[in-house]
Amino acid sequence: MDAPIVAVTVYPQHARITRRGRANLAEGTRVRITGLPLALDAESVRVTGTGAALITGVDVGYEQHAQPADPVLSAFADQRRADQAALDAVADQEAAEAAKVELLTGLAKRSGASFAKALASGVAGPARVEEVTGALGTQLAAALRTRRALTERLERMREDLAALDRRVASHSAQSEQDSSTVTVELEPQEDSGSVELELSYVVPGASWEPGYDVRVRETEVTITSYGLVSQHTGEDWPECELVLSTARPASTVVVPELDPWFLDRRQPAQPARPLAAFAAAAPGAAPAGAASLRRVAPKFAEVEQGATALTYRPGRAVAIPSGAQGHRTTLARLELTAELGYVTAPVRASEAYLRATVVNTSEHTLRAGRAAVFHDTEFVGTTRFDVWAPGEEVELALGVDDRIRVERELVRRTASKATLSGQRRREAEYRTRLTNHSPREAVVTVLDQAPVSRDEAITVRDVRATPDPVETDDLGSITWRLTLAAGATATATLAYRVDVAKGVELSGWRE
Template sequence: MTELTVLVLDAPIVAVAVYPDRARVTRRGRLTLPAGDQTVYVDSLPLGLQEDSVRVSGRGPATVLGVDVAMRHHAQAPDAAVAELERERRAAENEVAELADADEVQAQLDAFLSRLGQRAGGTFARSLASGSEAADLGEFTDSLAVRLTAVRAKRRELAAQQEEASERLAAVERRLAEVSQQRVPDRRSVGVDLAVDDEAEVEIELSYVVPGAGWTSTYDVRVAEDRLTLNWFGVITQHTGEDWPECELTLSTARPAVNAKVPELDPWYLDRYHPPVPVAPAAPAAFAMAGGRAEAAYGGMPAPGASFREVAATVEQGLTAATYTPPRPVAVPADGAAHRATIAAIELETKLDYITAPVRSTDVHLRATVVNSGTHTLPAGKAAVFHDADFVGSAALPLWAPGEEVELALGLDDRIRVERELTRRTATKATLGSTRRREVEYETKIENHTPRTAHITVLDQLPVPRDHDITVKPLTATPDPTETTDLGLLTWQLDLEAGQQTTIHLGFRVETAKAVHLTGWRE
C-alpha cells in the first residue's frame, strides 16, 4: 500500500453564505503536489462544524480518494487574535514587574537616605557642641533634602505608571477572557486524500456548515408625500469561533437541513390498553462508524484543469429561497455583535390617510397603506419609521410578499382635531312588569387644520348585548356610517378639505328587564 504524504494547505475564507440559523463557509487555497498519493489538511476549523456538511471540490490533475474530518488538539489557541492578545498580556505583565522592581529600588534608596540622615544627625550634633563650623551641616542637609525629594518624586511617578500598566493589563485580560470563551485551543481539521500522476499545482475548495450564526432583516421606512422609500438591511451575528474576513458574503432565506424529508403521517390508532409483556434485555449489537469519512470511488486521472470529483455533501436549500449579496464586503468577527449590511433600497407608492377612534382616544394617527410592487419577498423584521425627516417610531413589518398590502403607523398628527362629547343622557326606573331604559347621544367634531385635503377614518361602536333580556336600539347615526358590522363597529370614511370641519352624531338606547343588573356600561 502506498504511504500518503501529509501536507497542510493555507485556505483562507473566501465566501460565506449566511442562513437564518446557520452559515456555510467556503475556503480556498492552492498548492503544488508531488507525484503520488497525498493527504492535504485544512486546519483550524471550528469545533461546531457539521461533519456531514463537508464538501470538497477543486481544479487540477488530481483524483479525490476520500475525505476525513478529525480533531486537532493544540497547546494554545492558534487564532491570531488570541495569540496577539497573549503577547500583549505578557508585555503588560513584564512592564508591571519592571515598574515594581524600579519602585523597590527607589524605596530602598529612600530608606538608605533616611537612615543616613539619622546617623549623620548625631555626628553633627557632637561637632556643634565642640564649637565646629555649621557650614558643613547646611550643605549636607541641603544635599540630603534634594536627594530625598527626587527619590520620592520618582516613586510617585512610578506609582502612576504602575497604575496605568495595571489597567492596561486588566483590559487585555478582559478581552482575552471574552475572546477565549469563543476560541478554544482544539480545532477541527479536514484531510483530503488525493492522487496525482505528476507534480502539479491544484486548487482545493472546502465548504462546511456551522451553527451559531444567522441574520435577520431590519428596515428604515421613510415616507415623503406619496412615496415610500424602504431601506432593507441584513443584521448578521455569529459566534462560530472563527472570524469572517471581508469576502463574498451572501444572505439566504433558505433553511438548510442535512436530512431534509417531506413530512408524512402514520395511521392514528386507538386500541384497548394491554399491560406490557416483560422482555429479556437484548445483547448489545455491534456497530461501525465511518468516522466522518466520505468515500470516493477510485478512478482515472482527470485532464488538467478539470474539476475534482465531488465528495457527497448535504446542504439543502428550499426551492423558493432567495439569496442576497450585499453591495460591499462585510467582515464579521465571531464576537456575537450585530453587523449591518445593506440589501436593497426600494421605492414604493403609498397612500396616506388618518384614522381615529374617539370612543377610546381623540388622538389621530397618520397611516400609510403600501403595496409591495417590487420583486422581493421581504422577511419579517423591525422597522424604524420616518415621516419626512422626523422619526415617528418603530413598527414590526410582517412577511411581505410582492403584491401584498401593508399598513404602517406614522405617528400622531395634531393638525387633525377631534372632540367627542356626551350631549344627552336619560334613564328611566323600571316599574312593575316594565323595562329599564337608558339613552345616550354623542357628538364628535373633526377639524382639518392641514394644508391639504385629508381622508379620515372614524371608528365608533354600539354595545353588543350578550343576554336575551338586554336590547340595543340605534337612535341616531348621522351622517350614515360607511360600514356597520354585527359586532357594533361603525366606520365613517370622511374627506375634509383644508380648514373644513364636520360633526358625527351617534345615539342609541339600551333596554333591560327589571331584574337584570347591567355590566359593561360606560359613558
C-alpha cells in the same frame, strides 16, 4: 496548506465558509488544512480543485492544542497573562502599603501613651514629642496617599482585565483550545506541479436577519432593506465575498408524510417513571446652494431570486470578526406607492393618526424584521414587518397629525327611574367633530362603538349612527369614512338606549 477564507454565505441560522489554497505536489500528496472551527459540520465538508491530480479521500479530524488554535485568541491569552502579572504586582504593592499603614497606625497609638508618661516624668520635652509625632504623621499620610493611589490603579486594572475577558468571550462562543482539521489525499497525474484546492464547510453560530428603513413622502414609499449579520463561529471573516441567503439548510431533508390518526379508548393514567439519564457524544441629502455636489447614495446588493430562496450579493468585500453582533450591510431598495389616510378612535384618544396603505408591487418577498419608519425627514418610530409577499398589502402607522382636530362630546344622557314593570332605561348620544387644518384633502376613518349586552336582562336598543357608517359588526364597532376638504369640518353622531330589567345592577356603563 495555507487556505484563507475567500467567500462566506450566511443563512438565517448557519454559514458556509469557502477557503482556497495552493499545494505543491512535490512536497507530498497529503494536504492538511488546520485551525478550522471545532463545531463545523463534518457532513458538509466538500473539497474541489484544479490541477494535475485526483482527490482520493477527504477526512475530518480534531486536534487538541496546548494553546488556542485561533491566533487572535492566542494573542488574547498572552495579553491576559501579562495583564494579570502586572495586576498581581500592583496588588502586592497595595498590600505592602496597607501593612505599612497598619504598622504606623499602631506605632502612633503606642507612642501616644509612651510620650504621655515621658512628659509627666520629665524624661522628654514637648519639642521632642512634637518632632516624633510630626514625623509619624507625615509618614502615615504618605502611606495612606500611596495606598489610595494603588487601590485606584488596581481597580482600573481589574476593569481592563474584565473588559479583555469580555472580548475573548465575544470573539468566540467556544473558548476550547481545540480545532478541526481536514486532510485531503491526492493522487498526482504528473511527476510534479501544484494544485489549487477549494474547501467549503458549514458552521453554526452565524445568522442574519433583515432590517428596513421606510420613508414616506407624499404618496411615495421608499423601503431600503439591509442585512444584520451576527457571527460567533470562532474565526474572523476577512474582507471577502459575502452572500446573504434566505435558504434554510437542514441536516436532514425529508418530504413530510402523514401517519395514521388513531382513536382509542382513554386508559387510566399510569404513575410516572423516572427518565434514564443519557449523554450524546458530539464534536463539540445635498447641502443648499451646493449644486455641484453629488448626493452620496448607498450601493445595493445584486439580488437573485431562486426557486425557494433569495440571494443577496453585496457589491463590495466585507470583513466580519468573530463576535460581531448586527453588522449592517445594505441590500436593496424598493420604490412603492402608498394610499394615505387617517384613523381616529375618539372614544379612546382625541388624536388622528396618519396611516399609509402599501402594496408590495415588487417580485420579492420581504422577510420578517424590524423597520424604522420616517415621514419625510422626521423619525416616526419603529414597527415590525411580518413576511410580506408580492401583491400583499400592509398598513404603516406614521404618527399623530395635529392638523386633523378631533373632538368628541356627550350631547345627551338620560336615566329614567323604574317603571311599573320595574324596567329602567338609559340613553346616551355622542357627537364627534372633525376639522381639517391641513392644506390638502383628508380621508379620515372614524372608529366608535355602542355597548353590547352579555345578559338577557340588559337590552341595547335604537342604535343610531349618522351619517350611515361604512361598516358595523356584532361587537358594537361602528366605522365611518369621512372625506374632508382643506379647512372643512364634518360630524359623526352615535346614539343608543339601554333597557335594564328589574332588580338587575348594571356594570360596565361609561359615565
